[in-house]
Amino acid sequence: MDQITKLLAITLGAILANNFIFSQFLGICPFLGVSKKVDTAVGMGIAVTFVMGLASAITYAVSKFVLVPFELEYMQTVAFILVIAALVQFIEMFLQKSMPSLYTALGVYLPLITTNCAVLGVALLNIQEGYNFIESVVYGITGGIGFLVAIVLFASIRERLVFAEYPKSFEGFPIALVTAGLMALAFMGFSGLKIW
Amino acid sequence: MNIGRQLKEGLITQNPVLVQMLGLCSTMAITTSIMNGLGMGVSVLIILTASNVVISAIRKIVPDKIRIAMFIVVIAGFVTCVDLLLQAFVPAIAESLGVFIPLIVVNCIILGRAESFSYKNGVAGSFFDGIFQGLGYTAVLLAMCFIRELLGAGTLAGVRIIPEQFPVGVLTLPVGGFLVLGFLIAAMQWALSKSKEGK
Numbered sequence: 001m002d003q004i005t006k007l008l009a010i011t012l013g014a015i016l017a018n019n020f021i022f023s024q025f026l027g028i029c030p031f032l033g034v035s036k037k038v039d040t041a042v043g044m045g046i047a048v049t050f051v052m053g054l055a056s057a058i059t060y061a062v063s064k065f066v067l068v069p070f071e072l073e074y075m076q077t078v079a080f081i082l083v084i085a086a087l088v089q090f091i092e093m094f095l096q097k098s099m100p101s102l103y104t105a106l107g108v109y110l111p112l113i114t115t116n117c118a119v120l121g122v123a124l125l126n127i128q129e130g131y132n133f134i135e136s137v138v139y140g141i142t143g144g145i146g147f148l149v150a151i152v153l154f155a156s157i158r159e160r161l162v163f164a165e166y167p168k169s170f171e172g173f174p175i176a177l178v179t180a181g182l183m184a185l186a187f188m189g190f191s192g193l194k195i196w
Numbered sequence: 197m198n199i200g201r202q203l204k205e206g207l208i209t210q211n212p213v214l215v216q217m218l219g220l221c222s223t224m225a226i227t228t229s230i231m232n233g234l235g236m237g238v239s240v241l242i243i244l245t246a247s248n249v250v251i252s253a254i255r256k257i258v259p260d261k262i263r264i265a266m267f268i269v270v271i272a273g274f275v276t277c278v279d280l281l282l283q284a285f286v287p288a289i290a291e292s293l294g295v296f297i298p299l300i301v302v303n304c305i306i307l308g309r310a311e312s313f314s315y316k317n318g319v320a321g322s323f324f325d326g327i328f329q330g331l332g333y334t335a336v337l338l339a340m341c342f343i344r345e346l347l348g349a350g351t352l353a354g355v356r357i358i359p360e361q362f363p364v365g366v367l368t369l370p371v372g373g374f375l376v377l378g379f380l381i382a383a384m385q386w387a388l389s390k391s392k393e394g395k
Contacts, residue, residue, distance in 0.1 A: 023370050076298070077298040078276060081272050082265075082269070188369065188370075
């Protein structure tokens, strides 16, 4: 029972209260870069969720069965980034072979995910928070869903921004950042949501 | 390679954060106090310079296809060194920067400079490029910290400037990070377009 409450807390936290984008600032680059259209944003969000879930599981195993027994914890950063890079490469080849339709849908976003700090971030946070295997995977997947929610909402606002009037110096990134700031303000409302 | 021009590019015309829009995550996340900004800026400066020099030195023997993986290994090595040094000598800063020190590995500034500059240029040029781009990044961090700490918390490097009841607390929250960076980039675009008109 305790376990279920804890998983629920992790889920709500990752999607709403501690959203990766709006309160932890992880994964801002793809968030701003790939949010001009809603459908590409959905693709990116799904790809990130997928990779974050898998990366959480694999980095947990790497940490528990390789780094800790051999007392190599100081190699954590190097080991994790290599595992993630290899994982993304592997997923890319696997999808290309077995699910070409999904592969073409995700397209260029897959390789970009290696340098998404949300993926490395979730791996490091799992270790820092001392989550067990199930909690790590749940945190990875729900963190990815939080990213998906944020990027889809942001993309749909951004599509309408094209018609808005604002000073010329704000063109491009500045107005996007101000919009994201206001969304972060809205998401702050969820921080009152405490069940733990 | 002209050092003066590199300096100007790093600080102003090709500023890594305000013009190239790289490394935004850390820029917004850790700029809540001047000490944090200084710690992060100096760390990135050192890692960027070191990895630029090494990548430029090994660029002729690295096959084209695996260069990104090589870059990441070199960068991750330096990040680990800096991470351990910070934990040993300035544990307070290491703790408040937290997960963002290891995350320098995926900071796009460093990978971006490796790919676009040091992989194509000599060791000396890459060394100065690392220093100037790092300075540009540090300058933006300090500007953000200055605004957010002074107006948001009412202090500067921990010393109270504005009495406790006046500061705009929201600036130290994530919201403030987005807004302050948005306005800084807008100011930069305005200044750049102004100087173009002047010519």
